[in-house]
Amino acid sequence: MKKVKVGIIGCGHISNAYFNAAKRFDILDVVACADINPAAAKAKGEEHKVKAVTVNKLLADPNIEIVVNLTIPKAHAEIALRTLEHGKHAYSEKPFAVTCEEGKKIVTTAKAKKLLVGCAPDTFLGGGHQTCRKLIDDGWIGRPIGGTAMFMGYGPERYYHPSPAFFYQKGGGPMFDLGPYYITALVNLLGPAKRVCAITTKAFDVREAGPQALIKREKLPVEVPTHLAGVIEFQNGAIINMITSFDVWKQGHNPIEIYGTQGTLFVPDPNGFGGPVKLATGGVPGPVISECPLSHIYTENSRSIGAADMAYAMQSGRKHRCSGALAFHVLEIMESFEKSSIAGKHIELSTTCERPAALPLGLQDGLLDL
Numbered sequence: 001m002k003k004v005k006v007g008i009i010g011c012g013h014i015s016n017a018y019f020n021a022a023k024r025f026d027i028l029d030v031v032a033c034a035d036i037n038p039a040a041a042k043a044k045g046e047e048h049k050v051k052a053v054t055v056n057k058l059l060a061d062p063n064i065e066i067v068v069n070l071t072i073p074k075a076h077a078e079i080a081l082r083t084l085e086h087g088k089h090a091y092s093e094k095p096f097a098v099t100c101e102e103g104k105k106i107v108t109t110a111k112a113k114k115l116l117v118g119c120a121p122d123t124f125l126g127g128g129h130q131t132c133r134k135l136i137d138d139g140w141i142g143r144p145i146g147g148t149a150m151f152m153g154y155g156p157e158r159y160y161h162p163s164p165a166f167f168y169q170k171g172g173g174p175m176f177d178l179g180p181y182y183i184t185a186l187v188n189l190l191g192p193a194k195r196v197c198a199i200t201t202k203a204f205d206v207r208e209a210g211p212q213a214l215i216k217r218e219k220l221p222v223e224v225p226t227h228l229a230g231v232i233e234f235q236n237g238a239i240i241n242m243i244t245s246f247d248v249w250k251q252g253h254n255p256i257e258i259y260g261t262q263g264t265l266f267v268p269d270p271n272g273f274g275g276p277v278k279l280a281t282g283g284v285p286g287p288v289i290s291e292c293p294l295s296h297i298y299t300e301n302s303r304s305i306g307a308a309d310m311a312y313a314m315q316s317g318r319k320h321r322c323s324g325a326l327a328f329h330v331l332e333i334m335e336s337f338e339k340s341s342i343a344g345k346h347i348e349l350s351t352t353c354e355r356p357a358a359l360p361l362g363l364q365d366g367l368l369d370l
Contacts, residue, residue, distance in 0.1 A: 010070030073171030077102035094180035096327035098171030119327035122306030126273025141260025152248035173224035198230025
């Protein structure tokens with residue numbers, strides 16, 4: 001196994017998770033970083049002992065094979081396409097792009113240039129979700145027939161994010177921010193989807209940033225739906241009710257539940273790598289809920305695992321799990337919620353993808369192939 005040199009573009013809020021987790025994987029060697037703000041790149045470069053350069057210099061570096069794109073959503077497609085034009089493999093933070101038109105251009109360009117594209121989230125490769133995948137594949141709940149996927153909160157601007165404006169711009173909102181975690185997890189568990197039916201709305205036309213924002217009490221125009229409710233029908237026949245919202249003060253739903261002919265699976269938060277995983281199966285006088293031991297490793301924050309998996313694929317020729325086809329399919333599902341609401345009808349999906357291969361059991365830490 002040869003180390004693959006990586007450059008990171010975007011040194012903002014999420015970048016530390018990528019820098020730190022990349023050190024865990026033997027195949028990755030992060031050698032450079034860049035940001036539209038040179039001071040941000042310089043700070044991360046010093047912190048993680050990599051060189052800080054301009055975006056143009058990073059893309060032109062012949063030694064870098066993978067570019068990890070951590071820019072804001074509306075820049076994802078532009079950076080991905082520039083990466084591919086420079087002959088490098090492109091791995092992006094979610095979402096894949098902000099429109100299917102952009103996403104199609106990325107996958108078409110990558111195919112023409114015989115390069116790989118990948119996209120977060122890679123949390124479905126964590127021990128919690130891989131355990132759920134194994135339980136379904138091993139038949140513990142029988143045939144999946146339905147389920148729920150619920151993310152509801154009151155928006156990131158009030159609590160934690162220093163620069164929250166982009167959450168309410170094109171490519172933001174709860175569906176494009178958190179939806180990729182939930183829908184990617186569902187495709188991992190159930191396979192590709194068939195159609196979507198939804199209704200969307202928003203509670204406010206303008207929101208106000210909290211005290212942690214870089215611009216105190218900044219007014220944030222809301223350009224996207226902030227409460228989306230719908231149904232996803234999967235090709236295997238399972239029907240999932242899904243809600244994503246930035247307009248809910250409090251709720252009590254499990255993140256994901258999968259209902260099968262022989263039991264119910266309680267799936268952990270898809271924005272994390274661990275558990276708990278719970279299973280309810282037949283008992284006397286009724287189903288008993290039990291917590292399941294996790295079958296796979298990588299239960300701590302392992303962002304970069306998707307890029308590492310792509311690096312393995314580059315060297316072995318096998319398919320990578322966080323693929324462009326998967327990300328493009330997830331993008332169309334997300335975009336279809338608002339399309340369905342506007343059109344007042346089901347949206348038949350034009351994309352599909354292979355269900356990602358499950359991770360093997362018995363991996364050693366830092367490795368992804370046996």
